[in-house]
Amino acid sequence: MGKIHTNARGANRRGRRTKVNFGARSGQSARTVTPLAKTPTVQILTISNVPRDLLGxxxxxxxxxxxxxxxxxxRELQRVVAEYQAKDALRGLTPRN
Incomplete structure (x- = not known):
């Protein structure tokens, strides 16, 4: 008799994950991590927290x-983002990723 496989197909793939290449970046930027205190707060806008009159x-x-x-x-969000990008380009600022 053959060996009985109890694991689902592909379950053993967990052990074969690729390693993250931390050595790819070099210089100061490789060690720079934005501290949590400097990260701007972002509020996710959903239908549930937009006033009904504004939705109307x-x-x-x-x-x-x-x-x-x-x-x-x-479309309006795309327009607003394009305006900010144009203003930044006029000021000579480069976009940050």
């Missing part, structure tokens, strides 16, 4: 452009 206004604006709410919000 967004819906009206979206309807006037024959767009869905999500399409309208996405």
């Amino acid at each position: 206004a967004i819906d009206e604006l979206a309807a006037s452009q024959d767009r869905s709410r999500s399409s309208f919000v996405r």
Whole structure:
């Protein structure tokens, strides 16, 4: 009789994970980590924490452009980001990743 495999297919792959290449970066940037205290606070915006009257206004604006709410919000966010990127480019600032 053959050997009975009790593990699900691919379950033994955990032991074969690739190692992270920490040596790829060199110089000061390799050792620099942004401390938590300097990281800006980000609030995730969801439908549940947007006031109902504001959602109504967004819906009206979206309807006037024959767009869905999500399409309208996405387009406006892209426009705002493009404006900030243009201002930064005029100031000579480089985008940070």
